[in-house]
Amino acid sequence: MSTDTSGQLLVLWTTTERETVDNMVFLYTMNSKLRGWWEEVTLLIWGATARLVAEDESIQENIKGFLEKGIRVIACRKCAENLGVVEKLEAMGIEVFYTGEFLTEWMKSKKALLSV
Numbered sequence: 001m002s003t004d005t006s007g008q009l010l011v012l013w014t015t016t017e018r019e020t021v022d023n024m025v026f027l028y029t030m031n032s033k034l035r036g037w038w039e040e041v042t043l044l045i046w047g048a049t050a051r052l053v054a055e056d057e058s059i060q061e062n063i064k065g066f067l068e069k070g071i072r073v074i075a076c077r078k079c080a081e082n083l084g085v086v087e088k089l090e091a092m093g094i095e096v097f098y099t100g101e102f103l104t105e106w107m108k109s110k111k112a113l114l115s116v
Contacts, residue, residue, distance in 0.1 A: 006112075007038055007039030007040060008038065008039065008040045008042075008111045008112060009032055009037075009038040009040070009041050009042070009111075009112045009113075009114065010042045010044060010103075010106050010111065010112065010113050010114070011025065011028070011029050011032075011041070011042070011043045011044065011114045011115075011116065012044050012046060012103070012113060012114065012115040012116070013025050013043060013044060013045055013046065013049050013116055014046050014047045014048075014049060014115065014116065015049070015116055016048045016049055016051075016052045020116060021052075021059070024116055025043075025116050026062050028114070029041060029043050029066065029071060030062075030065070030066065030069065030071070033066075033069050033070060033071050034069065038112070040072070041071045041072070042071070042072040042073075042074060043066060043071060043072070043073045043074070044074050044075070044076070044099060044102075044103065045073070045074070045075035045076065045079075045089070045094065046075070046076045046079060046099070047076070047079050048079075048083070050075055050076065050079045050080045050083050050085050050089060051083045051085055053075075053085075053089060053092070053094070054083070054085035054088040054089060060092060063092055063094065064092070064093075067093050072095070073093070073094045073095070074094065074095040074096070074097065074099060074102075075089050075094050075095070075096045075099070076096075076098070076099045076100075077096050077097050077098045077099070078098055078100075080096050
């Protein structure tokens with residue numbers, strides 16, 4: 001693994017506001033990968049967005065597309081447990097784990113972070 005972190009982006013997705021999800025979170029995340037703006041793109045599902053992903057078929061289709069394009073999709077296990085959606089997220093191919101330490105290490109490393 002390269003020690004150069006300049007090509008890595010983490011999108012921290014916390015909003016359930018659909019217009020923002022469709023026109024910012026999903027648009028920028030996909031274009032970041034397709035257009036090569038970032039070498040590695042990770043989408044972190046945090047909070048109420050876990051339920052939104054588990055319940056909304058059009059969002060599930062977007063997530064499927066991200067995974068197919070090589071975007072890493074992860075979710076906070078504690079949030080998913082609280083909302084009762086762990087199994088549904090895992091069945092979609094989303095990595096579900098306790099992400100507090102992951103997020104802290106990401107920020108301490110000064111890698112790119114976009115929080116929406």
